[in-house]
Amino acid sequence: MSDPQLKPVGLPAPEALALLRDMVRIRRFEERCADLYGQQKIRGFLHLYIGEEAVAVGALHALGPGDNIVATYREHGHALVRGVSPGAIMAEMYGKQEGCSRGRGGSMHLFDAKTRLFGGNAIVGGGLPLAVGLALAEQMQGGSRVTAVFFGEGAVAEGAFHESMNLAALWKLPVVFCCENNFYAMGTAIERSESQTDLCAKAASYNMKTLRADGMDVIATQAAMRDAVAQVRSGAGPVFVEFQTYRYRAHSMFDPDLYRDKAEVERWKTRGPIHNLSNRMKAEGSLTEEAFLAIDAEAIKEVDAAVAFAEAGTWEPVEHLAHHLYTVNRAETAR
Amino acid sequence: MKITYREALRQAMHEALAADPRVFLMGEDVGRYGGSYAVWKGFLAEFGPERIRDAPLSELGFVGTAIGAALGGMRPIVEIMTVNFSLLALDQIVNTAAVYRHMSGGQFSVPVVVRMATGGGRQLAAQHSHSLENWYAHVPGLTVLAPATVDDARGMLRAALADPDPVVIFEHAMLYPMEGELSPDWEKADLRTAKILRAGRDVTLIAYGGTVCKAQEAALQLAAEGIEAEVLDLRVLRPLDDATIMASVGRTRRAVIVDEGWRTGSLAGEIMARIMEQAFYELDAPVARVCSAEVPIPYAKHMEEAALPQAPAVVAAVRQLLAKV
Numbered sequence: 001m002s003d004p005q006l007k008p009v010g011l012p013a014p015e016a017l018a019l020l021r022d023m024v025r026i027r028r029f030e031e032r033c034a035d036l037y038g039q040q041k042i043r044g045f046l047h048l049y050i051g052e053e054a055v056a057v058g059a060l061h062a063l064g065p066g067d068n069i070v071a072t073y074r075e076h077g078h079a080l081v082r083g084v085s086p087g088a089i090m091a092e093m094y095g096k097q098e099g100c101s102r103g104r105g106g107s108m109h110l111f112d113a114k115t116r117l118f119g120g121n122a123i124v125g126g127g128l129p130l131a132v133g134l135a136l137a138e139q140m141q142g143g144s145r146v147t148a149v150f151f152g153e154g155a156v157a158e159g160a161f162h163e164s165m166n167l168a169a170l171w172k173l174p175v176v177f178c179c180e181n182n183f184y185a186m187g188t189a190i191e192r193s194e195s196q197t198d199l200c201a202k203a204a205s206y207n208m209k210t211l212r213a214d215g216m217d218v219i220a221t222q223a224a225m226r227d228a229v230a231q232v233r234s235g236a237g238p239v240f241v242e243f244q245t246y247r248y249r250a251h252s253m254f255d256p257d258l259y260r261d262k263a264e265v266e267r268w269k270t271r272g273p274i275h276n277l278s279n280r281m282k283a284e285g286s287l288t289e290e291a292f293l294a295i296d297a298e299a300i301k302e303v304d305a306a307v308a309f310a311e312a313g314t315w316e317p318v319e320h321l322a323h324h325l326y327t328v329n330r331a332e333t334a335r
Numbered sequence: 336m337k338i339t340y341r342e343a344l345r346q347a348m349h350e351a352l353a354a355d356p357r358v359f360l361m362g363e364d365v366g367r368y369g370g371s372y373a374v375w376k377g378f379l380a381e382f383g384p385e386r387i388r389d390a391p392l393s394e395l396g397f398v399g400t401a402i403g404a405a406l407g408g409m410r411p412i413v414e415i416m417t418v419n420f421s422l423l424a425l426d427q428i429v430n431t432a433a434v435y436r437h438m439s440g441g442q443f444s445v446p447v448v449v450r451m452a453t454g455g456g457r458q459l460a461a462q463h464s465h466s467l468e469n470w471y472a473h474v475p476g477l478t479v480l481a482p483a484t485v486d487d488a489r490g491m492l493r494a495a496l497a498d499p500d501p502v503v504i505f506e507h508a509m510l511y512p513m514e515g516e517l518s519p520d521w522e523k524a525d526l527r528t529a530k531i532l533r534a535g536r537d538v539t540l541i542a543y544g545g546t547v548c549k550a551q552e553a554a555l556q557l558a559a560e561g562i563e564a565e566v567l568d569l570r571v572l573r574p575l576d577d578a579t580i581m582a583s584v585g586r587t588r589r590a591v592i593v594d595e596g597w598r599t600g601s602l603a604g605e606i607m608a609r610i611m612e613q614a615f616y617e618l619d620a621p622v623a624r625v626c627s628a629e630v631p632i633p634y635a636k637h638m639e640e641a642a643l644p645q646a647p648a649v650v651a652a653v654r655q656l657l658a659k660v
Contacts, residue, residue: 068407102440111439118406119439123430129396130431133403133411140359140385140409160426163396170391324441325476327499 006280009219013286016277019061019218020287021295023053023274026077028299029086032307033076033093033107037253041310042093044106045122047074051248054273055180056081058213058221059148059243062229066116068138068147070131072180073108073122074247078150084112086302087309096313103316104324116145124185125158127151128177132164135173135238146232148176148225153242154185156202157193165206165240172237176228177203179242180215186251187259203240215245216271219280246271341511343488343521344374348412351496352382355410358496359386361401362414362450371416372452372511398424398449402432402501405447410496415451418467418505425470432501433476444499448492454507454545454595455643461631464639466595468544469602471503472572478502478526479572483547485515487570490524498526505572507545507595529576531583535563538589538653541580541606543569546593546644553593553649562653572602580606581614588619591652593644598626620656625649 009016030050036042049056056077060069071078079089084100092099093107101111108122118134121127131149138145155161156179168175179199183190190197200210209231213224221243228239246268250257281287338346351358360375366389369376379387390397394415401413415421421428432445455464472479478498482488488506495502532547533554542550547568554564567583569575584590590610594603603624610622628642 099440101438101442104440105438109438111442113439113442118443119435121431123426126399126426126430129399129427130403130406132396133400133405134407135403136400137404137407137409140404141407160395160399163391163393164399166391167393167396167400322475324439325437326478327436327444 006283007217007219009277009280009284009286011219013281016219016281016286017295019057019222020274020277020281021299022057022061022081023218023277024295024299025302026053026056026080027274028296028303029080029306030076032303034249034253036093036307042107043095044108045073046093046107046253047251048247048249049074049077051268051272052180052182052215052245053077054218054221054276055178055215055243055245056150058218059150059178059225062222062225063146063148066145068116068118068131068134068145070118070127070134070147070149071120072127072150072152073120074152075110075120075150076107079110079112079117082112082115082117084110084115084117086306090306090310091313094310094313096310097316098309098313102324125151125155125160128155128160128164131175132168132173135168135175136171139171139173144233146174146176146229148178150178150180152185153179153181153183153190153199154188154193156199157185165203165208168238169206169208172235174232174235175238176225176232177238177240178225179240180245181242182245182247184247184251184260187255189259199242200240208238208240210240210242212242212244215243216273216276218273218277336517337514338485338517339511340485340488340513340515341372341374343485343517344492344506347489347492348375348378351412351492352378352386355496357408357410358412359388359409360412360414361388361390361397363390363392363416365389365414372508374511394420394423395427399427399431401447401449402427402445405445406435406443410446412448412450412492412496415449417463417508418451418453419462419465421451428471428477428501428503429474433474436500437476445501446499447501448495448504449501450504450506452508453505454509455632455639456509456545458634458636458639460634464632466545466627468505468572469596469600469605472602474573476501477573480504480526481544481570481572482506483510483542483544483568483570484532485513485517486521487524489517490521494524494526502526505544509545513548526571527574527576529570529579530568531565531579532568533564533566535565535587537563537587538591538656539565539567539583539587540591540593540649541567541569542593543572543602544595546595549644549646550593550649552646553653556646556650557653562657564653575606575609577609577613580610584610584614585617588617589656590622591649591656592622592624593649594624594626595644596626597629598624599629601626623652623656625652
């Protein structure tokens with residue numbers, strides 16, 4: 001019996017299950033990251049995506065394997081969904097040389113050439129010009145790759161955002177600008193940092209098509225991203241997509257989270273992306289509680305294996321400090 | 336064959352564009368205008384707007400775009416009108432281009448070439464005249480070049496494009512009209528070595544970019560007094576060629592560094608430190624330096640001349656070193 005209150009899923013069950021599975025994978029992975037941070041296995045900055053999973057999952061499920069991804073420092077989810085090995089991601093957080101960036105990057109700088117993940121960029125807005133360049137290279141080489149660049153609404157205040165939007169629209173480059181609007185740039189609410197809080201209006205001023213999606217609904221995020229990718233791949237130029245979402249955890253592990261009303265956080269939690277989809281699937285009969293628990297158990301098993309891989313990982317010898325600074329490793333690099 | 340520095344740059348760029356379809360030039364007014372130093376006249380017609388790509392005034396945006404294009408398989412040459420404007424793009428050069436390979440554990444090289452004009456001497460005042468090469472030479476992951484001769488203007492671009500990592504090239508704005516003899520050696524231009532332009536036994540004048548001709552001018556004056564100065568053109572500001580520097584200083588036992596940067600935190604200071612570390616016991620006198628006065632470069636001609644290192648100051652510094660013996 002379907003509940004008339006719930007929106008129909010509108011996807012074949014296997015596709016919806018794949019989306020659900022990836023959201024649960026991210027959730028379980030990051031919950032463990034938070035624990036491991038408490039145990040001091042993971043150090044440095046750790047930015048959790050919990051609450052925002054529907055954005056990366058929906059968006060990345062709308063892209064092809066040849067497409068380019070440029071992400072932010074809150075990118076564990078993007079790397080997982082993209083197919084980077086969970087063990088290599090966890091080892092990276094541990095700082096082990098088996099990590100996906102050999103332990104050079106940590107949580108904020110997950111890279112993977114195989115899946116065309118061009119980083120975890122920790123300069124707010126820093127990934128946007130890079131994405132424009134990847135798209136320019138694609139256009140000049142006559143290829144059909146799309147570049148998807150993720151950034152928070154905080155980046156919209158950066159000059160890099162405006163310069164990149166202008167260049168991409170001016171040259172009709174194949175970029176999807178994926179704005180993950182979680183309404184807070186660290187502790188600064190969007191109303192306190194933007195004169196125009198309608199981000200699509202801002203983007204539209206660059207003569208660019210814009211879309212807005214409910215970032216708590218993975219069906220909606222995927223649908224919006226599919227529209228955007230289709231337009232971009234057709235050669236019609238870039239598209240800006242605003243995903244309205246919310247992070248349930250603090251900005252980073254250092255953040256006491258004093259700038260948000262607890263009631264606001266609780267209100268958003270009632271819209272949780274995992275339950276949003278699982279409830280709809282259950283109502284339509286395409287998911288049982290047992291099946292959901294099996295997905296969850298599988299995700300936990302994957303995290304266990306990732307942690308075991310990271311624990312078994314090794315430390316890069318300090319003699320390798322200057323390796324990979326230049327392509328041709330030269331003796332003088334240390335000078 | 337005598338050619339101008341500008342013509343040498345043109346030949347180098349023409350060769351690069353003709354040789355490799357991945358190479359393209361991007362920057363402000365490189366196309367229809369013909370290059371802000373009139374270096375690229377005719378290129379737009381020959382290579383088209385895709386490859387001679389006029390960019391809006393978005394230094395951060397288009398330099399970052401060039402970096403991304405390099406990651407995407409192209410070989411971009413990005414031009415910034417002056418080093419002063421490059422500060423708007425510093426984030427992309429320092430936080431992206433220079434770190435991407437190391438931070439990704441060796442997965443992503445950034446084969447981008449960033450060119451820019453630098454230096455004073457044309458009465459363009461404080462926002463168009465600075466010399467900030469040392470800011471870039473400070474950064475691991477970059478290779479920093481300062482072609483001071485027509486040979487290097489002709490040869491360095493090819494070497495820079497052959498390098499798989501980011502290379503920053505500084506062209507001193509006073510050099511564009513300079514004429515010089517193009518020697519067959521231009522093809523040997525590398526990204527590693529300094530070069531002795533004039534041999535001498537009494538003192539080594541270490542210079543780069545716009546100060547090389549001032550050092551040569553000083554060497555001529557000193558020769559008239561019977562003092563034989565060796566002129567060492569650094570050519571490459573990162574990595575510094577310690578071997579050539581120490582070998583020269585070991586022979587002459589005295590050194591004066593001529594650097595258009597401000598003294599505090601200068602490349603001159605770095606070179607002095609290295610000489611102290613590596614050749615202290617070879618020295619007959621403390622190493623000296625002639626740098627820009629620590630003021631923003633002023634407009635008025637006499638004031639600008641006073642602010643920049645000039646040959647008479649180099650001559651005076653050498654005389655003082657020799658007097659100390």
